[in-house]
Amino acid sequence: MNQLEQLEHQLQEKGVKYEIIKHEGPIKTAQEGAAFLxxxxxxxxxxxxxxxxxxxxxxxxxxxxxxxxxxxxxALLGHDSLKMASPKQVLQLTGYEVGSVSLMLPLPCILDRRLFRYPFIYGGTGEPGSTLKISPQALEQLNEVVAYLD
Structure with a gap:
């Protein structure tokens, strides 16, 4: 089972509504994603x-x-500082390449409250040729949310 199949299996098990949108190659920026979608x-x-x-x-x-x-x-997490993980660390921790990181992650999660303005949001599936469409509420259920960004 590849990463996309694993994600779909987990989403189906949780009973959340979602859509996988296929495209040619990676979407590299938010601007590119918004334009394409x-x-x-x-x-x-x-x-x-x-x-x-x-x-x-x-x-x-x-x-x-x-x-x-x-x-x-x-500060939200009670730490002195946060840094971006290296691409190697991201791959080791999540199994995903930077730029294709899935919206469903095995890590404590900070979720941006701005996402809740929309009925659906769009993000990574773990593989570069597809995008996950999901509600912010479903995303909140799927991850271990430990803090919210205002």
């Missing part, structure tokens, strides 16, 4: 992997947020 940039939901010492966290943000303030995110 015909959606607002805020509906794109990049998944980032962050590190605080030996602890790792996922952060799923709205594509219209721009740069994320890691100091604010660290």
């Amino acid at each position: 015909g959606i607002e940039i805020g509906q794109t939901a990049p998944a980032l992997v962050l590190r605080a010492g030996n602890e790792y966290f996922a952060m799923i943000v709205s594509g219209d947020r721009g740069r994320v303030n890691l100091a604010d995110a660290a």
